Amino acid sequence: MDEPIVVMGICGSYDLDSANGRMLELILRECGNLGAETVVWDHGKRPLPLVGAKGSWDDSNVKAFQEMAVSADAFVLSSPEYHGTMSG
Helix, strand or coil, X not given: XXXXXXXXXXXXXXXXXXXXXXXXXXXXXXXXXXXXEEEEECCCCCCCCCCCCCCHHHCHHHHHHHHHHHHCCEEEEECCCXXXXXXX
């Protein structure tokens, strides 16, 4: 039997109980129902430093995030809207 794909969820909100966090949970639950293994990066518990900040690449959370991302086969990104439009 083939190994299940790994789907990594990344929520743009620091609160997984937010609307985005709940939406991400629903999507990942359905991925699990279809046979995928799912993992979630929780920014609230494991915040990432600003890109380019001194020492940011040596941060333990950055290293853990990189390991989780490299092991994933697919990603689900959940991002809040800002002022009625997309973020980013």
